[in-house]
Amino acid sequence: MTEAEYPAWRAQERAGYIADLLERGVTRQQAETKADSDYATLLPQGPDTPGALLRVLAHGGTDVGTLWVALRAGEPDAAEGGEAYVYAVEVTEEHRGRGHGRTLMLAAEHASLEHRARSLGLYVFGGNTPALRLYESLGYEPTEYQLYKPLL
Template sequence: MIRRGSTLDRSLLLKFMQRTYQDLFPNQDFSHLEQTVKQYFSSDTPLWWVEEDAENEGHGDAGKLLSASPRPPIPASSSPIACLWVGNAIDQVQGNRHAHIFVLYVAPEHRRRGIGTALMQCIENWAIQRGDRQIGLQVFQSNKPALNLYDRLGYQTQSLWMVKFLNAQK
C-alpha cells in the first residue's frame, strides 16, 4: 500500500537515503546525507512510502499501489519497503518548474515486483495534476537496474553530470 509521508518522517527518510547509497557504494560513510535532508525536506517536497499489504504479502501486486486511497502518515512501528521523495527543479532550457526525483528506493528483497514502476506512475500522475511538463532525476551510471527502469518508462538523457576529483587539502 502506498502512503503519503509527512515532515515527521525525517529520520525514516534519512535511513532510506543511507540504504540507497549504501547499496551502490558499500564502503562509504553517508552521515553527510543528514544535511541534505535538513536542507531540502519540507512540506513542499512530497514523500511517499510503500508498505507491504499483509493480505497480499509476497504476491507482487504493484497495481494496488496506484489504486490505494491516500492514507495517514505511516506509524512509527511500521516498516516501509520502498520510498519516493520528490522536489522541485527549474528546467535550464525552458525555465519551467518541474518535479525532480531525489530518491526512489525499493528494498532489495522487494525488487522486480513492479513497485518502482508503480511509484514512477504515481509521481507522473502527481506531476501532471500540478501542471508539470517533465520530471527530472539523476541516476548513477553504474546503477544498471535503475537505468533500465527509467529507459523502459521513456526517460531520456538530457544532460550529463560530469565531475573531476581534485587533490585539494582541507
C-alpha cells in the same frame, strides 16, 4: 508518508546517501556534513516541507517502497512549465523485480502532473543497470553524461 514514518525513512535515506558519497571518495565527515546540510535545505519541515511529495507504497499490507519528489524551488504548485525532481525512489530489497519501482515512478509522474509540473527529472548512477532500464522503458532520456575515475 506520515510524520511517524518519516524519521526511519530519513535515517535510511541519509545512510544510503552517505554510502554513495563514500564510494566516490568523499571522507566520512564530508559525507555526513553534506547529507545533513542537504536534508536541512531540501526537507526543512520534514514531511510537511512545501513542495516535498513523500510517499510510501504498500502492497498486500506491507510497505514495499518509498518515493521523494520535490517541486522545483520548493513551490507547492509548480508554475506552468515548472519541473519536479525525483530525489529518491527505493524498493525494499526483498520486493525488487516485481514492478514496484515502475509503480513508484508512475506515482511520481501522476503526483507531478497533479501539481502542474511539465517535466520530471532524476539522477541515476551509471552502474545502476536495473534502474537505467526502468527509466528508459518509461520514456526518460539522458540529459547529461558524466564520467568518474578515482585517482587514489
